[in-house]
Amino acid sequence: MNRKWKKEYPLEVELNKLLKEFRVLVRGFRKFFFVIPKNKMDKYIYVIETISWLGLTLALILRVVGR
Numbered sequence: 001m002n003r004k005w006k007k008e009y010p011l012e013v014e015l016n017k018l019l020k021e022f023r024v025l026v027r028g029f030r031k032f033f034f035v036i037p038k039n040k041m042d043k044y045i046y047v048i049e050t051i052s053w054l055g056l057t058l059a060l061i062l063r064v065v066g067r
Contacts, residue, residue, distance in 0.1 A: 033050065
């Protein structure tokens with residue numbers, strides 16, 4: 001579609017910005033959780049944070065299931 005004939009409303013522009021920012025956040029989240037760091041100390045931090053997030057998720061799931 002030819003963009004010069006298409007009118008973009010301010011809401012569309014802001015929605016595109018929001019989607020672009022969301023994609024950047026998802027990429028950052030993916031890089032943090034699915035790429036294991038090479039430095040030994042960073043690996044320890046990665047393991048501790050990942051285990052804590054998994055524990056929190058499990059606790060929330062068990063709390064909801066227990067109701």
